Amino acid sequence: MTSRDPNALLDDARSGSRVALARLLTYVESGGERHRAVVAQAYRAPVPYVVGITGPPGAGKSTLVDRVISTALQEGSFGGHHEFSQIAILAIDPTSPFTGGAILGDRVRMQDHALDERVFIRSMATRGHLGGLSLAVPDAVRVLGAAGFTLVLVETVGVGQMEVEIASAADTTVVVAIPGAGDAMQANKAGLLEIADLFVINKADRPDTQSVRRDLEQMLDFGGDRAWRPTITDTVATDGRGVEELWRQIVAHRTHLDETGELFTRRAQRAGIELERVLAATLASRVSTLAAGTRWEAQVAALIAGDTDPYSAVDQLLA
Amino acid sequence: MTSRDPNALLDDARSGSRVALARLLTYVESGGERHRAVVAQAYRAPVPYVVGITGPPGAGKSTLVDRVISTALQEGSFGGHHEFSQIAILAIDPTSPFTGGAILGDRVRMQDHALDERVFIRSMATRGHLGGLSLAVPDAVRVLGAAGFTLVLVETVGVGQMEVEIASAADTTVVVAIPGAGDAMQANKAGLLEIADLFVINKADRPDTQSVRRDLEQMLDFGGDRAWRPTITDTVATDGRGVEELWRQIVAHRTHLDETGELFTRRAQRAGIELERVLAATLASRVSTLAAGTRWEAQVAALIAGDTDPYSAVDQLLA
Numbered sequence: 001m002t003s004r005d006p007n008a009l010l011d012d013a014r015s016g017s018r019v020a021l022a023r024l025l026t027y028v029e030s031g032g033e034r035h036r037a038v039v040a041q042a043y044r045a046p047v048p049y050v051v052g053i054t055g056p057p058g059a060g061k062s063t064l065v066d067r068v069i070s071t072a073l074q075e076g077s078f079g080g081h082h083e084f085s086q087i088a089i090l091a092i093d094p095t096s097p098f099t100g101g102a103i104l105g106d107r108v109r110m111q112d113h114a115l116d117e118r119v120f121i122r123s124m125a126t127r128g129h130l131g132g133l134s135l136a137v138p139d140a141v142r143v144l145g146a147a148g149f150t151l152v153l154v155e156t157v158g159v160g161q162m163e164v165e166i167a168s169a170a171d172t173t174v175v176v177a178i179p180g181a182g183d184a185m186q187a188n189k190a191g192l193l194e195i196a197d198l199f200v201i202n203k204a205d206r207p208d209t210q211s212v213r214r215d216l217e218q219m220l221d222f223g224g225d226r227a228w229r230p231t232i233t234d235t236v237a238t239d240g241r242g243v244e245e246l247w248r249q250i251v252a253h254r255t256h257l258d259e260t261g262e263l264f265t266r267r268a269q270r271a272g273i274e275l276e277r278v279l280a281a282t283l284a285s286r287v288s289t290l291a292a293g294t295r296w297e298a299q300v301a302a303l304i305a306g307d308t309d310p311y312s313a314v315d316q317l318l319a
Numbered sequence: 320m321t322s323r324d325p326n327a328l329l330d331d332a333r334s335g336s337r338v339a340l341a342r343l344l345t346y347v348e349s350g351g352e353r354h355r356a357v358v359a360q361a362y363r364a365p366v367p368y369v370v371g372i373t374g375p376p377g378a379g380k381s382t383l384v385d386r387v388i389s390t391a392l393q394e395g396s397f398g399g400h401h402e403f404s405q406i407a408i409l410a411i412d413p414t415s416p417f418t419g420g421a422i423l424g425d426r427v428r429m430q431d432h433a434l435d436e437r438v439f440i441r442s443m444a445t446r447g448h449l450g451g452l453s454l455a456v457p458d459a460v461r462v463l464g465a466a467g468f469t470l471v472l473v474e475t476v477g478v479g480q481m482e483v484e485i486a487s488a489a490d491t492t493v494v495v496a497i498p499g500a501g502d503a504m505q506a507n508k509a510g511l512l513e514i515a516d517l518f519v520i521n522k523a524d525r526p527d528t529q530s531v532r533r534d535l536e537q538m539l540d541f542g543g544d545r546a547w548r549p550t551i552t553d554t555v556a557t558d559g560r561g562v563e564e565l566w567r568q569i570v571a572h573r574t575h576l577d578e579t580g581e582l583f584t585r586r587a588q589r590a591g592i593e594l595e596r597v598l599a600a601t602l603a604s605r606v607s608t609l610a611a612g613t614r615w616e617a618q619v620a621a622l623i624a625g626d627t628d629p630y631s632a633v634d635q636l637l638a
Contacts, residue, residue, distance in 0.1 A: 036630055043628035135629075142628075271622045276610050278629040279636065283602040291595050303590045309362035309461075310454075310597040311355055317598065 006037040013147035018120060021147050025122055028139045039139050045146035047267065049082065051250060052170030052195075054156045054163050059176045060202045064237040064246075065089060065155050071247045072151070073118055079251040081258075088120040088149040090140055092133055092156045092166055120149070134165045135281060138274055159192060168195035169270060171263060172253045174246075176200045177216065179208035193219050196230045197253050200246055204234035228256050290317050325356040332466035337439060340466050344441055347458045358458050364465035366586065368401065370569060371489030371514075373475045373482050378495045379521045383556040383565075384408060384474050390566045391470070392437055398570040400577075407439040407468040409459055411452055411475040411485055439468070453484045454600060457593055478511060487514035488589060490582060491572045493565070495519045496535065498527035512538050515549045516572050519565055523553035547575050609636050 006027065012020035027034040053068075055061050069087055077083040124133065124140060137154060144152050154170055156163040167173050175196040201212050216232050223229075231249050235242030257263035290296060299313040308316075325346065331339035346353040372387075374380050388406055396402040443452065443459060456473060463471050473489055475482040486492050494515040520531050535551050542548075550568050554561030576582035609615060618632040627635075 039628045039630060043622070044625045046625075268619075268623050272619045275615075275619055275622055275629050275632055276606065278633045279609060280603070280606050282633050282637070283606055284599070287595065287598050287602055290598060296594075300587075300591050300594055303362070303594055304587050306363045306365075309358045310594050311358060313594055314598045314601050318601070 004034075006034055007041065010038070010041050010146055013143075016148075021120065021143070022122070024143050024147070025124070025140055028136055028143055029124060035139070038143060042139070042142040042146040045142065046150070048088075048141060048145040048149050048152045049078075049254065050141055050152050050154060050170040050172075052154045052156070052167035052173040053176060054159065054167035054173070054195075055176030055200075055202075056159050056178070057157050059178045060237045061155055061157065061176050062091075064176060064200065064202055064235060064243070065153055067235075067237050067240050067243040068153070068247060068250075069119060071243050073116075075247065078254050082150065082254070084149075084151045086118040086120065086149060087151050087153065088144045089122070089153045089155060090137060090144075091121065091123045092137060092154065092163075093123070093125075093158075120144075132162075132281075134162060134169070135274070135277055137166050138169055138270075161191065164191045164195055169274075171257060171266065172197050172250055174198045174200055174250070176202050177212055178203045179206040179212050189219065193223055197228065198246070198249050199230050199232040200235050200242075201232060202235045202237050204242065205236045209234060227260060227262070228253065323353075325353055326360065329357070329360050329465055332462075335467075340439065340462075341441070343462050343466070344443070344459055347455055347462055348443060354458070357462060361458070361461040361465040364461065365469070367407070367460060367464040367468050367471045368397075368573065369460055369471050369473060369489040369491075371473045371475070371486035371492040372495060373478065373486035373492070373511075373514075374495030374519075374521075375478050375497070376476050378497045379556045380474055380476065380495050381410075383495065383519065383521055383554060383562070384472055386554075386556050386559050386562040387472070387566060387569075388438060390562050392435075394566065397573050401469065401573070403468075403470045405437045405439065405468060406470050406472065407463045408441065408472045408474060409456060409463075410440065410442045411456060411473065411482075412442070412444075412477075439463075451481075451600075453481060453488070454593070454596055456485050457488055457589075480510065483510045483514055488593075490576060490585065491516050491569055493517045493519055493569070495521050496531055497522045498525040498531050508538065512542055516547065517565070517568050518549050518551040519554050519561075520551060521554045521556050523561065524555045528553060546579060546581070547572065 004023070006024065009020045009024050013024055024038050027038050053061055053065060069089070072084075072087060076085065122140070124136060141152050141154070154167065156167045159175075167175075173195045175192050175198070177199060178201065199216050201209055201216075213232055213234075220230060231252075233242055233246045233249055235246055237243065254263075257266070295317060299308065299316060302308040303310060303313055323342070325343065328339045328343050332343055343357050346357050372380055372384060388408070391403075391406060395404065441459070443455060460471050460473070473486065475486045478494075486494075492514045494511050494517070496518060497520065518535050520528055520535075532551055532553075539549060550571075552561055552565045552568055554565055556562065573582075576585070614636060618627065618635060621627040622629060622632055
């Protein structure tokens, strides 16, 4: 029987218990006291290297991730540095509120690795976490770090604000495009450009691949001077074409971050951003507590009736 | 000499003093105690009808607004209802932090109306307002209402999140597109579609007008069922073409809101949203106070060093 005590679970997870690890991640998703106890330990452990992968639904990300895992495990290191013998995958679908089905789906989907002990796959959703997925995912990454993982892939479905936010909390962020689906990315072009360290054009055996590439190159030309210009790799995940090149690009980007010291700079910035988010979420949870119930309704009604102004109303609510 | 007392200024503004009105709006921009005193009165006055106009820079919005003012003043009512004899224009450029130059610019620009006593033009910026322009503008609208204006045009430059947020806090929101500038709008297509009650294609004597229209129609087809389907009006603001039709559409939309009761529903929703924003801004000002200074830096440093976790750090900061 597995203990429910966070510290005991962390010990078990460190010794390789996937059951213990899964339970710890459930604590993170659920928020509350046990979450607090878990993260209090997890944030003291080494930080894993995080590769974020995002793109519109139907871009073939799961298959691509599957292939990248195979290649990465074959290599076992980042070009001879930073060796690893296992990989964790966090699969995030912000539109899916519960994990049950998705977990099963992932296990079926990632059949190459479902029984591979070197691979840990987890679909994440939030049940009670204070700040939603954009805070739960970094916490989960740190729990994986505490459990001994040094490489984590975070896959998000979608190209909206939240997906971008989650994917960008990575050391290397890969944005997956596909031919003939320009519209899906148009809506958040600027956001994607900002976060992408690497672009992939998956399903690159389709027509229009060149026009997607031209479009991306043009965006990158507009992006101006940067120490690192994102590369664009063509892949066909279904038959593995281009996946080794993608892995080489991931390694190249990590090497760039290492050599320029940017890895430390980025992570330090991220620590500040995450702290701000937790602070904001803590205060926002006060907002949502206050922005409900009869006291709130009374103030809104008074505002509509012209009996108060919003600032006096807030004073009343905070009083 | 004009008093500096908010209540005396409101009396003067109500009697037609533009100097008093300008000073009240400066109080709103500046935030603080005098702002509080002004809004405490202003929110008790009748709410003006607000027409929001937004679109990318260079879409010719100023000229268009100029023409709409002329047409509206000639008409003097919304199709025989809701008469008005004066119009206030709030010109918002979120990228411009100060108003000084912009006010002069507006007076030059809107030369048709700069000396027209029936027209009050004000460029807005925020200096110290708690919630930035998205809260300052609604406050300013209410101050204009308290000064006797029943029709306010809010013009924002840009199609980003903030411009959309400001423009959408209107009863009728007009989104201005132009031929050959699709990219400027692509980035926030979904946001624009959501807020637009009316579309205008200005500079419609240019080629590509039809393709912009097709693009917009397509977006609207995707939008699905709505009680009001946004119309698309071609205008050439420089020679006035289409402006009367645009005014007719504005009148038609107001009539729709009146007849369906949606005007009340919308405004009630907006009251709730605004109250949430003020609450969030009040708490956010606590965030920014906390997310600075040596105590903050110490917690970020501890987080980077692995000596704390974000939740414990926030506890420390809030303690």
